Amino acid sequence: LLNAISTQDLLEQEDIEDNNQDGISAKYNRVTNVINGKTELGRFGFKAKQPNLHQQVAAAFRDDIGITNTSFPQDSCTNKQPLCLQASIAGGHSLANLEIPDNRLDITVTFNELLGVPPARNFDSPKVKKGRVIFHQLNCHQCHTPGYITDKNYPIAELANQTIWPYTDLALHDMGDGLADGVLEFDATGREWRTPPLWGIGLQKSITGQQRFLHDGRARTISEAILWHGGEATKAQQGFKALTQAQRQALVKFIRAI
Secondary structure (H helix, E strand, O other): OOOOOOHHHHHOOOOOOOOOOOOOOOEOOEEEOOOOOOEEEOOEOOOOOEOOHHHHHHHHHHHHHOOOOOOOOOOOOOOOOHHHHHHHHHOOOOHHHOOOOHHHHHHHHHHHHOOOOOOOOOOOOHHHHHHHHHHHHOOHHHOOOOOEEOOOOOOOHHHOOOEEOOOOOOOEEEOOHHHOOOOOEOOEOOOEEEOOOOOOHHHHHHHHOOOOEOOOOOEOOHHHHHHOOOHHHHHHHHHHHHOOHHHHHHHHHHHHHO
16 A cells, blocks of 8 residues: 555655755655666665565565565675675576566565555544544654555556555654664665554554564664654654653554554
């Protein structure tokens, strides 16, 4: 469904120079589509370095588990891995020798495309409703954009013209020195990160058996993740600190319900 949001709807949120002076400078990463060589908006990955779901899945096959494919036919060896480089060159990597053929890659992408989003939970709870008001009062929605209607012309009919509530703008934001990693990915600097979607975040532990947040899992709770916010999100972080304990609990309950 994130893949099905129209590019125009995303670009309408871009404000690199903060022209509206709200302290938020949404910027979209411009990345390479490895299939057609065109420059497109990044949507997936911690720094939005992949433009579409197919490329995200193909990159994960290669980079996470070493499975080459037509999108990424060469192993992802670094200059510090001479044996890996040697083996990659020696392997030849003709299309016939790729480690996953297109038909299997395509069905894996389709599986990801059609996975259902966890439904929001307990939205009628008074505490959740209170947390939603606080979420907007702290202007969290400036980056965690609540909803969209997907592109009515999206090629997969089941995903087209759908009202969705992912709570993300998919844009890059400067999150401060505390979260900086010094890594540059296309237009993303070491301090910039894509706004992660919040839908389903409250089910992380029950589904995966663990609970870790932010790009490196440093935050053990949602509250910790909010407190790590810096840069453009400093004002929201300070607002969170100023809340009463009951207000913080309500805000977290709302986020967990999304």
